[in-house]
Amino acid sequence: MNGQVIRVISNLYTVKAGDQLYGCRARGKFRIDNITPIVGDNVVIDIDNNIILDILPRKNELDRPVIANVDSAIIVTSLKKPNLDLVLLDKLISIITYHNIEPAIVLTKADLISEESKKTVEDLKNYYEMIGINVFYNTELAEIKRFVKNKIVVLAGQTGAGKSSLLNRLDEDLNIETNEISEALGRGKHTTRHVELYEIGEGFVADTPGFSALDLKDISKEELKFTFVEFDNSDCKFRDCLHKKEVGCKVKEMVEKKEILQSRYDNYLKFLEELEK
Ligand SMILES: Nc1nc2c(ncn2[C@@H]2O[C@H](COP(=O)(O)OP(=O)(O)O)[C@@H](O)[C@H]2O)c(=O)[nH]1
Numbered sequence: 001m002n003g004q005v006i007r008v009i010s011n012l013y014t015v016k017a018g019d020q021l022y023g024c025r026a027r028g029k030f031r032i033d034n035i036t037p038i039v040g041d042n043v044v045i046d047i048d049n050n051i052i053l054d055i056l057p058r059k060n061e062l063d064r065p066v067i068a069n070v071d072s073a074i075i076v077t078s079l080k081k082p083n084l085d086l087v088l089l090d091k092l093i094s095i096i097t098y099h100n101i102e103p104a105i106v107l108t109k110a111d112l113i114s115e116e117s118k119k120t121v122e123d124l125k126n127y128y129e130m131i132g133i134n135v136f137y138n139t140e141l142a143e144i145k146r147f148v149k150n151k152i153v154v155l156a157g158q159t160g161a162g163k164s165s166l167l168n169r170l171d172e173d174l175n176i177e178t179n180e181i182s183e184a185l186g187r188g189k190h191t192t193r194h195v196e197l198y199e200i201g202e203g204f205v206a207d208t209p210g211f212s213a214l215d216l217k218d219i220s221k222e223e224l225k226f227t228f229v230e231f232d233n234s235d236c237k238f239r240d241c242l243h244k245k246e247v248g249c250k251v252k253e254m255v256e257k258k259e260i261l262q263s264r265y266d267n268y269l270k271f272l273e274e275l276e277k
């Protein structure tokens with residue numbers, strides 16, 4: 001029978017197959033092949049003996065947390081406490097896009113901002129949607145569930161942004177601890193924590209942060225521009241153009257015409273500089 005690994009605790013694998021959960025061990029063969037099942041794996045199991053017989057090919061695999069077949073990463077972005085951080089948002093979009101994973105944004109704490117700020121946030125939301133990124137408020141639970149449907153999703157975003165609260169809102173039975181101090185201890189902490197996929201609607205969401213801003217360094221300065229998807233529409237005729245100071249650069253023209261958001265372009269230059277160091 002085919003199923004999906006949704007939890008791993010030492011060498012016990014919880015596999016969801018059909019509507020059932022099976023606690024399985026992995027077949028000895030995997031150790032010889034130097035591969036072990038991980039959360040997100042599509043597997044073939046023997047339900048009479050509770051054994052994972054085979055791991056189907058992975059479409060991708062993340063290291064922190066260890067998880068396979070990730071379809072999307074939702075960047076949980078707070079508008080206040082902590083304040084909206086467009087540098088972090090754009091950085092995470094680039095990192096996620098670079099891994100061929102679909103980024104989406106969930107905005108939190110809109111209840112804490114002024115009416116004027118709401119207008120600015122709406123403009124930003126429209127821009128990110130225009131470049132093809134789904135943007136939701138954390139109050140739009142039905143829409144978020146529709147997005148998650150048939151996907152494996154990881155959450156990203158800074159401590160205190162409202163990731164755990166979002167999961168609790170999506171499934172009132174979860175009762176995940178919010179405002180966790182332990183998260184502030186950094187990414188070392190996450191590697192030791194076990195990963196679990198929560199079933200949300202008809203999709204799966206991982207409980208541990210999927211990406212960190214530190215991962216930007218994996219991208220080369222030549223590759224960075226491809227993670228700013230709207231630059232593609234510029235038809236910049238210079239193949240090697242870094243859209244920086246080049247005369248006649250179409251991306252710069254689009255920024256001047258306000259067709260590309262100034263903060264996106266500024267952040268691009270900022271990341272480029274970081275990668276050039
Ligand atoms: N006012 C308000 N507070 C929120 C919202 N979402 C989360 N919080 C609060 O923000 C704090 C941090 O949330 P938490 O889910 O632990 O963030 P995490 O570190 O990203 O998991 C908690 O005190 C939450 O109650 C929201 O939409 N509005």
Ligand SMILES: [Mg+2]
Binds near residue numbers: 164177
């Ligand atoms: Mg949390």
Ligand SMILES: [Zn+2]
Binds near residue numbers: 242243250
């Ligand atoms: Zn250019």
